[in-house]
Amino acid sequence: xxxxxxxxxxxxxxxxGIYRYYGFDFRNYALASLKRRIWNIIQAEGLTSxxxxxxxxxxxxxxxxxxxxxxxxxxxxxFRDPSFFxxxxxxxxxxxxxxxxxxxxxxxxxxxxxxxSMAILLHEEGLYHRCRLYATDINxxxxxxxxTGIYPLDLMQGYTQNYLQAGGKKSFSEYYTAAYNxxxxxxxxxxxxxxxxxxxxxxxxxxEFHIILCRNVLIYFNQSLQDRVHKLFYESHVKxxxxxxxxxxxxxxxxxxxxxxxxxxxxxxxxxxx
Numbered sequence: 336x337x338x339x340x341x342x343x344x345x346x347x348x349x350x351x352g353i354y355r356y357y358g359f360d361f362r363n364y365a366l367a368s369l370k371r372r373i374w375n376i377i378q379a380e381g382l383t384s385x386x387x388x389x390x391x392x393x394x395x396x397x398x399x400x401x402x403x404x405x406x407x408x409x410x411x412x413x414f415r416d417p418s419f420f421x422x423x424x425x426x427x428x429x430x431x432x433x434x435x436x437x438x439x440x441x442x443x444x445x446x447x448x449x450x451x452s453m454a455i456l457l458h459e460e461g462l463y464h465r466c467r468l469y470a471t472d473i474n475x476x477x478x479x480x481x482x483t484g485i486y487p488l489d490l491m492q493g494y495t496q497n498y499l500q501a502g503g504k505k506s507f508s509e510y511y512t513a514a515y516n517x518x519x520x521x522x523x524x525x526x527x528x529x530x531x532x533x534x535x536x537x538x539x540x541x542x543e544f545h546i547i548l549c550r551n552v553l554i555y556f557n558q559s560l561q562d563r564v565h566k567l568f569y570e571s572h573v574k575x576x577x578x579x580x581x582x583x584x585x586x587x588x589x590x591x592x593x594x595x596x597x598x599x600x601x602x603x604x605x606x607x608x609x
Contacts, residue, residue: 342370342385342548343366345360345385345389346366346385348386348389349373349385349388350588352393353399356382357399358534359403359473359534360534360536361406361536362536363536363557364500364555364556366557369406372406373388375405376405376406385580391517400404400476404474404477405472407445407477408471411445411448411449412496412497412573413448413452413486413490413497413498414452414494414497414500414503414607415447415448415449415452416582417499417500418500418551419501419579419582419603420456420501422604423604424456424502425599426599427546427577427604428460430577431457431462431546434545435465435466436465436466436468437467437545438466438467438543438546439468439544439546439547440544440546440547440571441453441455441468441471441548442471442533442547442548442549442552443535443549443551443552444471444477444478444481444530445474445477446477446481446486447477447480447482447550448494450470451510452501453469454524454527455503455510455524456502459504459505462517463527464527467527467529468528468529469529469531469541469542469544470528470529471530472532472533472534473532475591478531478532480578481530482525482530484520484524485517485518486520487517487518488518489516494507523525535549535560536556536560536563539567540567540570540571541571543571543572543573544571545573545576546579547568547579548562548575548578548579549578549579549580549581550580550603551582551583552581553580553581554581554583554584561589563592565586566590566591569594575606575607576606577605578606579603579604579605580603580605584603586605593609594609596608597609
């Protein structure tokens with residue numbers, strides 16, 4: 336019991352120090368998964384305690400960069416959960432056709448696979464030329480990777496299956512060039528993308544959006560931070576804007592539950608109604 340109390344104190348001191356010195360706020364992340372990832376970092380760095388990690392992170396910026404990369408959850412794929420993208424084609428695209436210009440926010444975009452997935456979908460629906468995709472993440476390292484549009488070639492077979500299940504209309508290989516074991520996605524897909532650092536825990540809205548996608552991010556936040564983010568999204572939506580969440584996430588029991596209606600059962604697509 337005493338050991339657990341000491342561990343909790345060390346974690347609070349670590350997160351408070353990072354917030355005060357670097358401005359990154361992890362204090363309201365879900366504690367169980369946070370502990371797991373912190374201990375994984377400690378082992379990877381060859382350290383023995385959370386306090387030891389705190390000393391390294393606060394005094395050596397290179398440790399902080401590695402800490403930020405390891406603590407951010409960067410698990411993503413192209414057309415992840417294909418049925419979500421299929422529902423987006425069927426239920427959301429008809430709404431988008433009514434707008435002369437469309438702003439889409441990918442919050443917590445990680446290395447960008449879902450951003451390129453959306454660009455491909457919108458291109459196939461004849462809408463990409465009037466869209467602007469704003470892709471944000473707390474982690475500058477993953478944003479730099481996302482901007483390149485280059486991914487391992489050996490992942491393309493799985494991505495192709497996802498693309499087809501998501502209602503893809505062409506040959507997926509048309510969207511990239513294979514070179515040196517990498518798949519380099521076509522430059523025209525990046526033309527309407529803006530990648531930028533944004534912290535959901537501390538930063539405010541920066542535009543009004545027709546679509547906000549934040550999938551498999553909120554599950555790592557505690558209830559207080561989830562409520563903050565839902566308020567941020569609500570304030571960032573145009574009337575009748577669309578919100579897309581991950582499979583394990585929901586609007587139920589949030590302050591804005593009554594402000595949205597579900598568009599497609601089970602796919603976590605919601606439309607703001609007030």
